[in-house]
Amino acid sequence: MKNRTYNRKKILVVFLCAVVILSGLIGRLVYLMIFDAEYYQELAEDLHEREREIKAARGEIVDRNGVVLATNRTVCTISVVHSQIEDPETVISVLSSELSLDEAEVREKVEKVSSMERIETNVDKETGDKIREYDLAGVKVDEDYKRYYPFDDLASRVLGFTGGDNQGIIGLEVKYEDVLKGTNGMILTVTDARGIELEGVAEDRIEPVAGDTLQVSLDYNIQAYCQQAAMNVLEEKQAEAVSILLMNPQNGEIYAMVNVPEFDLNDPFTLNTGEDASSLTDEELQDALNQMWRNRCINDTYEPGSVFKIITASACLEAGTLSLDDTFYCPGYRIVEDRKIRCHKVGGHGQETFVQGIQNSCNPVFMDIGLELGAERFYEYFEKFGLLKLTNIDLPGEAGTIMHRKEDIGTVELATMTFGQSFQVTPIQMAVTVSSIINGGTRVTPHIGAAVLDEEGNTVEKLEYETESDAVSKETSETMQTLLESVVSEGSGKNAYLEGYSIGGKTATSQTLPRSANKYISSFLGFAPADDPQILGMVIIHDPQGVYYGGTIAAPVLRDIYDNVLPYLGIEKN
Incomplete structure (x- = not known):
């Protein structure tokens, strides 16, 4: 009886354990089939579906007149599906031959057990079509797009370029990425458990949506002419670099932004210095590329020199501490505390009015009004x-x-600041600030993007930019227009004089740090017409050899540019 009772208890325990286990399994099965069904359904679909991305065409970049500055070329991506390859040796031979790749490298990818292995991207369409004609099982040839710049190095640091994934890296290409990139499509194919595509089952295709077109304020003709002028002075003066900026001071539209030597946008990872990249470490090469891609007009600061006297004079006129009839005496220097700060004219300018002081670009005059x-x-x-x-x-x-x-800011710092030394700004900052002084007092936002267009060229969005008023009074603005016109017609900027046009401007020559290196930056800022500015330009020459005065070497460059650009823009002679 004891044994029977014991056995019954054992059977009951085992039965109860079995019931608990079976209940747990049933519960888990119900959970998987009902509550978690969607998740496993997706896994099953992923197992039986293979996705191949279709790259969207990137939107074009066109200038203000519709000239295409950045577009696309059709290229191909070559891939292999391991489970579908029937003759691996033929595949290896054909791909290594047609793509000019190392056979061992191709073999490694072909023999790799994976759902899909990419062999090569950015293959020209002709080669892709040739590989497609072989009709090799397991080899996929998908069409793709590669960015192409028709004018190679034109406005390279402004336009920027894209990487291997067709995403913007620098310039407008990265700033307007959301406008240009578009939406990629997809090809969906159904496979069996072994990964082999099922015959007779149609592919699902989600078509890509191309990016929108970006219209910019740059003018191809003006940009090309300014770039040629910059290259001429770069070679003539054996300078380190030359930057030229042309903009509309009334609304901030930029017509040209040049930084020579430019680099080839279709080959942006090759140094434009001619230096052998193989002799550099990876870190050194990346540093050299980053330096090559820098836009000096916006990324780098410099001491503006005498161009800044425009700001000093405007501040003093606004404050009422300066009259045009005020007289000064220049012996060729000023003693400020323990410093002897010289004028560019060693013998001095002698007795002069303020008008003569700005025409002569006399440092002591500006130190006097600044200290006042x-x-x-x-x-x-x-x-x-x-x-x-x-x-x-x-x-x-x-x-x-x-x-x-x-x-x-002590007395010495203030004295040097009045003529543009001991601090640094960007060229674009100087151009915008002077624009606000000569356009009646409105500070504009400089810009290159003008509008977003669709594929048919219709305007989707006109880009708007902020402005700020009352930078200076209208009276101060008109006074500065007159003063700066006299600088060109009678003073240090006479080399910018252009017959038939009233041009205002200011020359500058600043010494870079360290001063002991004896390196200079020569520049000139000019605008026209002087009494109703429609265009403002800056020429900046970094480390010119020989004569380095801005009025001598920079002013003539802008004069020659205006001789062609002003008629082109429809600004008539007076």
Whole structure:
């Protein structure tokens, strides 16, 4: 009886355990089949579906007149599906031969057990079509797009370029990525458990959507002419670099932005210096490429030199501490505390009015009016004119102004700041600030993007930019127009004079750091017509050899550009 009772208890325990286990399995099965069904259904579909991406055509970039600056070329991507290959040796032989690849490299990819292995991208269409004609089982030839720039190095640092994934890396290509990139499509094929495509089952195809076209304010003809002019002076003066910027001071549209030597947009990873990249470490090569891709007009700062006297004069006129009839005496220097700060004319200019002082670009005159204004008020106008904030140009990597803290501006610092030394700004910052002074007091946002267009060329969106008013009074603006016109017609900017046109401008020559290196930056800023500015230009020559004065070598460059560009823009002679 004891044994029977014991056995019954054992059977009951085993039965209860079995019931619990079976209940758990049934519960788990119900959960998987009902509550988690969608997840496993997706896994099953993934197992039996193979996806191949179809790249969307990237939107074009066109200039203000519709000239195509960036477009696409059809290329192919060559891939292999391991489970579908019937004759691996033939596949290896054909692909290595047609693609000019190492046979061992191709063999490794062909024999690799994977759902799909990419052999080569950006293959020209002719080669892709030739491989397709072999009709090799397991070899896929998909059409793709590669960015193409019809004018090679034109505006290279402005347009930018794309990487292997067709995404923007620098310039407009990255700034307007969302506009240009489009939406990729997809090819879906059904396979069995072994990964072999099922015959008679149609492919599902999701068509790609091309990106929109970006219309920019650049003008191909103006850009090309400015680039040629920059190359001429670069070679003539054996300079390190030359930058030219042309913009509309009334609305901020940029017509040309040149930084020579430019680089080839269709081969952006080859150094434009001719240096052998194989002799560099990976880190050195990347540093060299980053330097080559820099846009000096917005990414780099410099001491503006005497061009900044435009800002100093405007601040003093606004503050009421300066009259055009004020007289000064220039012995060729000023003693400021323990420093002897010289004028560019060693013997001095002698007795002169302020008008003559700005025509002569006399440093002592500007030190006098700046010291009269005082450090605190000078800093306030520096801030009011927008020099302490970014211009917000629609290009990546804009640098900010490098400026003393207000409490650190002593008498010597203030004296040197009045004629554009001891602080640094970007060329685009100088162009925008001077624009606000000569256009009646409106600070514009410089920009290159003008509109977004669809495939038919219809405007999808017109790009708008902010403006700020009351940078200076209308009276100060008109006074500065007159003063700067006299600089060209009678003063240091006479080499920019162009018969039939009233041109205002200011020359500059600044010494780079360290001063002991004896390297200079020569520049000229000019606008026309002087009494109703429609175009403003800057020419900046870095480290010219021989004569380095801005009025001598930079002013003539802008004069020659205006001789062609002003009639082209429909600005008539007066």
